[in-house]
Amino acid sequence: MSTITIAGPAGAEKVKAPPLRPQNRQLAILAVLVLIAIPLPLILPPAQGAVAVRILIFLLMAVGWNIMSGFGGMFSFGHAAYFGLGAYTSAYLLVKHNVSPWIGMVAGMAVAAAAAVLIGYFSFRYKLQGAYFALATFAFAEMLRLVVTSSAFANKAVGFTVPLIPDSSLWMLQFEADSPAYFWVALVLAGAAVAISIVFLHSRAGKYVTAIRDDELAAASLGTPVMRHKLMTVALSAAITAVAGAFYTQYYLFVNPELGFGSAVSIQAIVPVVIGGIGTIWGPVVGAIIVGSLTDVTATLLRTPPEFLGFLQGRSGLDVVLYAVLLILIVRLLPKGIVGTIAARWRR
């Protein structure tokens, strides 16, 4: 889209403002969304505030996964690896060395990105694609889970409990239980992640990456540095996912091998994006809101089920059943996801 202002015909009263470039338009929409979200924790009851934080964690994971698997076309089944590395690195530094979670978060991003580059390098070098790549990423995440479960260094199956400090402290990322500050921190992190994904998609690197996704051979033959851009993409994706992991640990004050590296974590990164729309900017946002709210709906349903669902009282599993049904329905009926389908209609 052109940014050059074309002067209206002579004598016209108004000179039409130039249309925003898509990147800036999307960033503007993001800014508006964030502004709308800021007062939410002050309005919502505390229980809903917790749901809102959970949505933002889902959002971070979804944005991370979408960069690698949506924009990059590398279908990852092992994002738990990066989530877990983020969670464990920050938890380890905090518990063992009393390092601020912020520094731990950055360290976790670095560790996760390094792991992603390593795994990615070998996978791409040996030309793993499609199902094989998905299975390999899954295997790496599971291996990390098993290693963590059996190493004393990471407290084995027990995991880490974040020590409570007496006062609220932004530096230690700890506030009173229902403090809106958690939401605001998560909002800043998630907003930044979406902004990064917007900028990345429209950057030169992002264009290379989508070109490689669409036809790797053609892109390579035109001189695209394929390997470097694929590695860049997986590193960025892993780093964002690691932020989700680190924040998760600080918010729930606890992490263990299953919560950090379990296959359910990988699924939690995938499902919102599929529902919202793989490879779109807003798909992860829409998907995270839907999936996050669903978990709340089902939790309420299980606590106080209506008459005909009485047998569900105290049973677990309903939330996953619901989002599994949603997942199947979306894939069958709207294969492009909600946002993808709407965008396709719009263009027509």
Next chain:
Amino acid sequence: MSETAQRAALAPEVSPPQKKDRGFLGRAGVVGGVLVVAIVVALLQSGSGLVVWQSVVTGLLTGGLYGLIAMGLTLIFGVLDIVNFAHGALLAVAMFISFGMVQATGMHPYLTLVIAIPALFLIGAAVHRGLLSGTGGSSLENQLLITLGLSLLLENGLLMFFGAEPKTIALPGDFQFPLLGAVVAGSRLYAFLGAILLGALLYWLLRRTRLGTAIRAVAAHGPGAELVGINVRRIHTLTFAIGTACAGAAAALAGPLVTVTPTLGEQFNITAFVVVVLGGMGNVVGALVGGLLIGLVEQLTTIYLGGQSSLLGVFVVFILVLFLRPQGLFGRKAA
């Protein structure tokens, strides 16, 4: 991803330079050699021949079951190009069917085979017709996601209705018997023999019957099979159903060996995937051999690392095979 790229992704044409290929016997020799080394290392590690022998026996017997589960999975992949993430969950469903029958009627656990196999056959057919049929041309991601969704649905459905507490299926008159120093539970031996028998039956079905010929024709070239009058959609459904029935059979056989939980399918699923890749995706005999190998790997890893890490060795093998020989050890493509 374009259509052709997907095809390429599903069946990567990794053909190593001819002179590097050692041929079937050569590869078998290499695998055998590695196994011997692994066993010798295990021997040095544990210092007891008896422990290692026990592991080898247990590994091989368990491996037969893995082989049967993986045969179903690899058949579905070879014919339909579907990576079925729900295979393990379907296995769990079959286990609960088996458990339910034993609980309700007090019948012998192995008798539930005659219910679990047809039940899973029908469920498989229904799943294919209802969920997967018609996604043949759609992207790999979508099929992955549908089977993933299905597995979540089944596992958590089981969790909702049966709860998370582990259940056991007791085998009346189970016994232990010595085998050259190792101790083998009768249930394990029966499971192994049953798995081998059913595996052989499946092989016979594929090789010697009209249905088997049709399935292999569809696997080799769908459009060509269609041209000579084979109803490809029907074959697809039947194949998916047969593959699922394999999981059903394995479940009824393995019931007395495991504690039954809604999520037990996950672990079998992972192992089965490794076996499938090891044996060559779509290769039914490879699956059986791969199953035996993975059974051994699992037990030997336990000797090396102890306790909970048996899967770690399985994954290491998996990654090595994916990287070095993605077409599988025995490298043939279709069933």
